[in-house]
Each structure stands twice: as structure tokens, then as C-alpha cells.
Amino acid sequence: GAGVSQSPSNKVTEKGKDVELRCDPISGHTALYWYRQSLGQGLEFLIYFQGNSAPDKSGLPSDRFSAERTGGSVSTLTIQRTQQEDSAVYLCASSLFDEAFFGQGTRLTVV
Amino acid sequence: AQKVTQAQTEISVVEKEDVTLDCVYETRDTTYYLFWYKQPPSGELVFLIRRNSFDEQNEISGRYSWNFQKSTSSFNFTITASQVVDSAVYFCALIQNRDDKIIFGKGTRLHILP
Numbered sequence: 001g002a003g004v005s006q007s008p009s010n011k012v013t014e015k016g017k018d019v020e021l022r023c024d025p026i027s028g029h030t031a032l033y034w035y036r037q038s039l040g041q042g043l044e045f046l047i048y049f050q051g052n053s054a055p056d057k058s059g060l061p062s063d064r065f066s067a068e069r070t071g072g073s074v075s076t077l078t079i080q081r082t083q084q085e086d087s088a089v090y091l092c093a094s095s096l097f098d099e100a101f102f103g104q105g106t107r108l109t110v111v
Numbered sequence: 112a113q114k115v116t117q118a119q120t121e122i123s124v125v126e127k128e129d130v131t132l133d134c135v136y137e138t139r140d141t142t143y144y145l146f147w148y149k150q151p152p153s154g155e156l157v158f159l160i161r162r163n164s165f166d167e168q169n170e171i172s173g174r175y176s177w178n179f180q181k182s183t184s185s186f187n188f189t190i191t192a193s194q195v196v197d198s199a200v201y202f203c204a205l206i207q208n209r210d211d212k213i214i215f216g217k218g219t220r221l222h223i224l225p
Contacts, residue, residue: 033212043202048212056212089154093213098144098206100213102156 004103006092012109013082021077021106025094032069033093033100034077049075082110113138113207117216124193125224132188132219134203145179145186146204162186198223
């Protein structure tokens with residue numbers, strides 16, 4: 001596609017439910033990132049996929065968070081048993097060599 | 112370890128003033144890439160510039176200019192004759208090599224006052 005696509009753009013969920021956020025990177029990009037951005041805050045790194053290498057999961061805040069990338073393309077970020085503190089914008093980015101291109105983000109609200 | 116520091120959390124200037132956003136980085140590698148991104152109120156992160164460690168030439172793009180100095184490990188961003196539309200959060204970022212993840216600074220929130 002022309003850019004990084006994320007879905008849904010908005011998600012409201014009840015505390016305790018599981019959610020899945022999807023990211024379609026730019027075709028051919030080998031690297032994929034997930035970040036979280038709380039209101040008025042910076043970018044919090046979550047996870048990084050690079051080609052066939054094992055993902056860098058060092059930023060995942062708890063074991064309720066997981067992500068996978070199928071076929072080196074689409075990625076899904078899953079949050080289990082959501083908590084109110086999980087409310088944030090979740091940003092996905094992809095890159096081929098260096099600069100990353102970002103999607104519009106998924107705004108997650110846990111009520 | 113690699114690190115990006117943007118010491119200025121928030122800056123406010125009056126329209127038409129010049130403003131410089133500071134970025135200081137740390138890296139152990141001799142090959143690395145530096146970036147600036149803009150995040151306007153709409154929320155989308157927009158790539159502005161990339162600079163590799165072997166190219167210290169400063170760059171100018173319209174009202175934007177970037178000053179890369181390896182001696183001080185800095186990659187500062189200047190907006191000349193600022194405009195209200197420049198109001199945004201600006202992030203500086205570093206990648207140590209092409210297989211490493213990008214490291215972002217905490218961002219500088221810039222307010223351009225009319």
C-alpha cells in the first residue's frame with residue numbers, strides 16, 4: 001500500500017476484555033515497530049520486528065501484551081485483560097533501511 | 112548504549128521569531144543515522160530529515176535548517192521566521208545501524224504564538 005495502515009482507528013473496550021490492533025506496513029519494508037503514546041507524552045517503544053530475526057520485545061510493559069508478525073508483513077498487537085492505564089494511542093511504523101514511516105495510530109480507550 | 116536527549120520539554124515563541132530545538136545523542140558506533148520527526152496536533156508523525164554520520168554538511172529546507180556536529184554529538188533543528196503551523200511536537204531519533212531499532216527522544220512541544 002501507499003503507507004502504513006492501522007486498524008481500527010478507534011477502539012473503546014471494557015476493562016478486562018482482550019483487544020487486537022492491526023498494522024499493515026508498507027510493502028517490502030523489513031522492519032516493523034509498535035509504540036505507545038499516552039496523552040501529551042512521548043513515544044514509548046513496545047516491540048520491534050526486523051526481517052526473520054527474533055523480535056525485540058524489551059519494551060512490552062507486561063505479559064498481557066504480545067505481538068506477532070505473520071509472513072513478514074501484517075502485525076497484530078494483542079492486549080489481554082485490558083486495564084484503564086492501557087488507554088493510549090498505539091502507533092505502528094515500518095522501515096526498509098533507516099527512516100520509519102508511521103501509521104495514523106489506533107486510539108484505545110479502556111472504560 | 113544509544114540514547115537521545117531533548118532537554119527542552121516545551122518552548123513557546125511569538126510568530127516570526129527563530130527557534131532552535133536541541134538534540135544530543137549518544138552512540139558507540141561510528142555509523143549511525145539521525146532523524147527529526149514532526150507530530151502536529153492531528154497526531155500523525157511526519158518524517159522531516161535523515162542524516163548519516165558521515166555527512167556533517169548542514170542542510171536547509173525552506174525555513175527549516177539542521178546543524179549536525181559530531182564533536183558535540185548534537186543534531187539541532189532551527190525554524191526561521193516561525194509560523195503558527197509549526198506548532199507541534201518534534202522528535203529527534205537515532206538508529207545505530209540498519210538492523211537496530213530507532214531510538215526516539217522524549218520530544219519538544221513547540222508553541223508558536225500569533
